[in-house]
Amino acid sequence: MKPPARIKQTFRLRGDLSRDLADYARRKRVAQGAVVEAALASHLSPDGADRLEAALARRLDRMSRQIERLERHLGISNETLALFIRFWLTAVPPLPDTAQSAAQAKGRERFEGFVETLGRRLAKGRSFADEVTRDLVRSENIAPMADED
Structure with a gap:
């Protein structure tokens, strides 16, 4: 199957953006046109925002589970410390000055x-x-x- 025809586009970029594009393309060892094409495809993709939202939702869910686990562990730690202190204060008699x-x-x-x-x-x-x-x-x-x- 033959790839779609490529159409030449001419447009202008700000100087700093043009330098950033050239630097990025050089670092990644790809053509500047390929970078622009990928960026445009991502930007114009109708489901791009949905994918981003789904990825963010997954990340937030994972973070929520981690926070819940931390809260649970903190609760266990606090309860353990409180029980130990209560036990220690009620079970250990005061020592005489000589000891x-x-x-x-x-x-x-x-x-x-x-x-x-x-x-x-x-x-x-x-x-x-x-x-x-x-x-x-x-x-x-x-x-x-x-x-x-």
Whole structure:
């Protein structure tokens, strides 16, 4: 099949636009006419706007799901921290003054261990939120929740 006939067009471009066209065509190693032809075809295509809108909608949907996942993980983190603080404040009795320095030294040692463990988990890509979710799914598959009949 024979390609459609090509018709010569003559038009003028602003100097800066002409330089940009020449630079772009040189970088891409294509003819300037091919760049202009592709740009015109894209601009005049009736479904071009629909394709752009569909692509944007897909991207927005993906971003919405990512934000929802972040909100969920943040909620889990906040709830975990709040439960830990409540437990710690209600379960740990105050120390006498004579035991303060030993407790502080032990606390620093434990904190260093915590930071080390956290670093290893993050390096492996593990997430506590993902672990909690897996544990919940596993426990729901094994036994029904206590308040379900």
